Amino acid sequence: SGWNRIINNVARRVAIFGGTHGNEMSGVTLVNLWIQNGKEIHRKGVETKPFITNPRAVEKCTRYVDTDLNRAFTTENLSAPSGDDLPYEVQRAQQINEIFGPKGSPEAYDVIFDLHNTTSNMGCTLILESSKDHFNLQMMHYIKKAIAPDSCPVLLTEHPLLKYSTSRSVAKHPIGLEVGPQPQGVLRSNIFESMRVVLKHALDFIELFNEGLEFPPCTVDVFRVSEKMDYPRDTNGNIIAMVHPNLQDCDWEPLNPGDPMFQTFDGTTLRYEGAGTVYPTFINEAAYYEKQQAFVTTRRETLAAGAIKKT
Amino acid sequence: MEPVSLPALSRVAICGGTHGNEMSGVYLVRELQRQKLEKAGSATLTTVISNPRAVQVCKRYTDMDLNRCFTDAILSSPVTVATPYEVRRAQELNTLLGPKGKLGAVDLVCDLHNTTANMGLSLISYSVQDWVIMHIYRQVQRKITSAPVRFILLDLPLADVYSQDSLGKHGFSIEVGPQPHGVVRADIFNLMKEAVDQTLDWVQCFNSGSAFEGGEVDDVYTFVKSVYYPRDPETNQITAAIHPQVQDRDFCLLHPGDPMFLMFSGEIVKYEGEEVLHPFFVNECAYYEKSIAFHLARKMTVTIPPLQVKRD
Numbered sequence: 001s002g003w004n005r006i007i008n009n010v011a012r013r014v015a016i017f018g019g020t021h022g023n024e025m026s027g028v029t030l031v032n033l034w035i036q037n038g039k040e041i042h043r044k045g046v047e048t049k050p051f052i053t054n055p056r057a058v059e060k061c062t063r064y065v066d067t068d069l070n071r072a073f074t075t076e077n078l079s080a081p082s083g084d085d086l087p088y089e090v091q092r093a094q095q096i097n098e099i100f101g102p103k104g105s106p107e108a109y110d111v112i113f114d115l116h117n118t119t120s121n122m123g124c125t126l127i128l129e130s131s132k133d134h135f136n137l138q139m140m141h142y143i144k145k146a147i148a149p150d151s152c153p154v155l156l157t158e159h160p161l162l163k164y165s166t167s168r169s170v171a172k173h174p175i176g177l178e179v180g181p182q183p184q185g186v187l188r189s190n191i192f193e194s195m196r197v198v199l200k201h202a203l204d205f206i207e208l209f210n211e212g213l214e215f216p217p218c219t220v221d222v223f224r225v226s227e228k229m230d231y232p233r234d235t236n237g238n239i240i241a242m243v244h245p246n247l248q249d250c251d252w253e254p255l256n257p258g259d260p261m262f263q264t265f266d267g268t269t270l271r272y273e274g275a276g277t278v279y280p281t282f283i284n285e286a287a288y289y290e291k292q293q294a295f296v297t298t299r300r301e302t303l304a305a306g307a308i309k310k311t
Numbered sequence: 312m313e314p315v316s317l318p319a320l321s322r323v324a325i326c327g328g329t330h331g332n333e334m335s336g337v338y339l340v341r342e343l344q345r346q347k348l349e350k351a352g353s354a355t356l357t358t359v360i361s362n363p364r365a366v367q368v369c370k371r372y373t374d375m376d377l378n379r380c381f382t383d384a385i386l387s388s389p390v391t392v393a394t395p396y397e398v399r400r401a402q403e404l405n406t407l408l409g410p411k412g413k414l415g416a417v418d419l420v421c422d423l424h425n426t427t428a429n430m431g432l433s434l435i436s437y438s439v440q441d442w443v444i445m446h447i448y449r450q451v452q453r454k455i456t457s458a459p460v461r462f463i464l465l466d467l468p469l470a471d472v473y474s475q476d477s478l479g480k481h482g483f484s485i486e487v488g489p490q491p492h493g494v495v496r497a498d499i500f501n502l503m504k505e506a507v508d509q510t511l512d513w514v515q516c517f518n519s520g521s522a523f524e525g526g527e528v529d530d531v532y533t534f535v536k537s538v539y540y541p542r543d544p545e546t547n548q549i550t551a552a553i554h555p556q557v558q559d560r561d562f563c564l565l566h567p568g569d570p571m572f573l574m575f576s577g578e579i580v581k582y583e584g585e586e587v588l589h590p591f592f593v594n595e596c597a598y599y600e601k602s603i604a605f606h607l608a609r610k611m612t613v614t615i616p617p618l619q620v621k622r623d
Binding site: 263 | 490493494495498501548549553554555558594599600
């Protein structure tokens with residue numbers, strides 16, 4: 001019934017990561033602001049630590065220096081012997097794991113928010129890594145209600161192949177905030193303020209939880225990641241088509257079999273040939289051309305969250 | 312105005328990838344090369360990826376901005392081991408398409424660019440008295456209805472013009488936005504392709520003797536000055552974002568007293584100039600390193616003469 005209460009410890013240590021990708025400007029700007037003056041993120045009874053995860057990439061205003069930091073938190077990387085010969089981001093992952101982890105241990109931070117931007121039209125998306133994280137589910141439910149009628153889609157990245165090892169994953173409760181559309185290297189006021197508001201509600205939730213408020217069982221509609229779709233390419237690996245105008249900017253909208261998907265440079269339409277309706281997202285994200293991804297398909301699901309209350 | 316006759320345009324160059332992360336031009340030039348398009352009527356067509364190294368790493372440039380390297384001074388500077396890649400490349404392009412200012416130069420250079428600013432389709436050049444360019448603008452503006460079409464003048468003497476389009480006897484840039492750098496959007500690509508198609512169509516008509524009537528062209532904007540981001544005097548960090556009333560509103564009016572920036576602290580910074588002007592290149596990613604938030608322009612109308620190709 002869900003009223004078997006899931007007992008959680010107080011959320012005492014919270015971190016806010018910006019600059020995991022050095023050219024995603026909302027998070028870089030917010031975190032730098034809060035490092036200088038943390039009043040806005042202060043909440044009773046909880047330590048909220050703003051932190052720039054990839055300072056060298058931020059300085060160069062580039063996604064990464066050697067390798068993508070947000071893919072670097074693998075067990076292999078974290079347990080490798082440390083050394084200057086390791087790629088910069090792997091060294092950084094080890095340092096972050098020491099400060100905010102160790103990943104998987106009782107000493108790890110309770111909550112980490114990781115602030116990202118995307119060139120895709122994803123609005124304010126929350127990224128959930130585990131369907132069984134009742135604390136996170138309750139937080140996302142709270143945030144969605146707080147910002148209604150504006151929407152806050154939830155992307156569930158729990159998938160045997162497609163899940164990746166994020167910087168936030170060192171925490172017990174990792175939350176990704178992905179706000180777009182915004183070009184890399186650009187700061188848009190509306191995107192910046194949206195991210196700020198979502199974070200405000202998230203921290204309010206944590207404060208209420210720590211004060212002992214009980215959150216009853218609820219359900220959360222999510223989009224579970226399904227399949228990565230690459231651009232059509234020629235034998236040399238060059239892309240030969242673009243995201244179709246009908247699909248461009250249509251993140252979270254249904255894509256049905258037969259719908260236009262790509263348009264070749266000379267104007268031919270290529271159509272989606274999957275078995276059923278899917279909900280694409282990360283449509284035309286700049287950083288994913290090199291990861292062979294034009295968009296990712298998702299399927300809708302409703303997750304149940306049990307009641308939670310601080311012990 | 313008196314009718315003008317000008318020599319035929321027998322050699323035309325289309326350049327993409329002058330900035331390596333402005334993707335419409337990169338893919339359009341590659342597509343023209345794939346289609347082996349070598350002629351536009353009687354004119355020969357040359358297609359060039361201007362900055363291949365920057366294209367390979369999908370960055371604006373490797374050492375310095377290629378599109379600032381075409382002044383007479385830089386083109387004639389001696390090359391040493393310390394010379395930046397883009398300066399060498401500019402000199403190579405000057406040999407290929409120029410020499411700038413000389414009889415051997417190609418007749419028309421069309422340089423393809425994208426911007427993160429909401430500028431629709433803009434044609435940019437350094438003179439409003441090049442009648443070839445002005446008539447091309449008029450045709451593009453008449454024929455393209457899917458986006459606003461405007462002309463931007465950066466008024467400089469030819470020797471000081473730093474952009475690649477100055478290599479040809481006639482030259483202009485096609486600037487299409489908004490598009491994030493590193494991304495190719497189908498709608499933006501298609502708009503740029505339309506502009507290139509109309510340009511080549513005009514060239515063919517001109518070369519085959521069509522008479523183009525004179526008249527007025529409007530939506531011509533002259534650069535006046537740049538507006539810089541507010542910064543904290545101690546940390547030098549930017550302290551505001553471009554205000555939502557200016558963001559995405561390129562070419563709209565900015566009046567004295569209108570909001571320009573929204574500080575992170577919530578205060579508004581207002582425009583304190585005396586003249587009503589038009590912002591453009593609003594929130595262009597590449598201009599952050601120069602701390603430029605946007606440029607301001609004056610709007611004008613230009614009278615153009617009737618034009619026909621010069622018969623031998």
